[in-house]
Amino acid sequence: MEKAGEQRGRGQAPALLVRHMERIVRTLPDDLSGVRDLSMMTMHFAIAGREHEVGWLRERHVAEDPEGRGLIVDVRISKNYPRVVQVPYGSRAHLCPVRAWRRWREASGIGADPDGFAYRRLHSRHHTVMDQGLGAEAVGDVITRLAERADLDIRPTGHGPRRGLVTESSRAGNPDAVAEKQGGWAKGSKVMRRYREDDDGFTENALHGVL
Template sequence: MLATLPHDLRGLRDRAMLLIGFAGALRRSEITGLDHGKDDTMDGTGWVEIFEAGVLVTLRGKTGWREVEIARGSSDATCPVRALERWRAFSKTNFGSLFTAVSRDGSRALERRLNDRHVARLVQRTALAAGLRPELPEAERRALFAGHSLRAGLASSAEIDERHVQKQLGHASAEMTRRYQRSRDRFRVNLTKAAGL
């Protein structure tokens, strides 16, 4: 999906949004509600702090404030922290809304915060462009991928202890986390092969 994005200012922003959203298992409103720093805007629902080891995302959620740690990735091309640093450097922004609109000519970041529908459209557009699930008709593919796909994608793909996934998603109960992980567990243990068939 990342490979379908251009390497212009808009592409840098969208790449950072996808990676931060996926690595942080964030809701689409949490992504677009982020500010550069604490108390930057009245409508912000969280902020980011960049450290040597990663990004700390502080969010106001349903049950109060929570912190999400996003460590640096193993590849520069897919590192969420590096993508965020690139967006901030090239957009020349360090105050206010983190993810903003880009001018029509693509030359500068505007002050206007993106709305959460942008994330849903971005996920759909890049998933379709990447050719994910080509066996399905386009309407079904479009319905399959949305802003929530980033959150569910991390929960179902991370091969790590459930309690870590629960913490990242901010779930109060392990049962809620298991709902996200059910598709991950399908066919992981292949009893058919283990029985010699």
């Protein structure tokens, strides 16, 4: 998928943007699945992760910054570029990946086994936390399901948060090198720049100053 332009299904995966996550968070159930899905979605976005990178995170891979600035996420299982990602506090408390992770960790009771999966399956009937992690496809299914519940105008896959981080970072004026490092793209990645350029039509437009 990565080498083929990271597509799934027809066309490129739509970006999951902050405005989409704002709608999703309002529709999350007030239970353990809602806590897990919020943490997984915001973590997925924060590290510009691939589905398998999120699914294979272990508890020991998500550590508190010793200076209290947020989280340090060791994305060790990656097909292309393992990396360490610093995740600071978000300005929106309800979408903050740091706060969401802490809430999931406390609510789920994980922590006894540092080699256990960071994000676990939940029992379909009893909604208890299981030992099994989530595969890449399951991570993508969660993102798609959250979007459907929120009745979004897009149907994102598990690649949506990764593309969304690039889009939002570009809109915020951050240099390409910042997103490259965050998501583990090669320096000068044409794939990553295509994500940004797809959104630059309103920033760099021939109509500016014309009409």
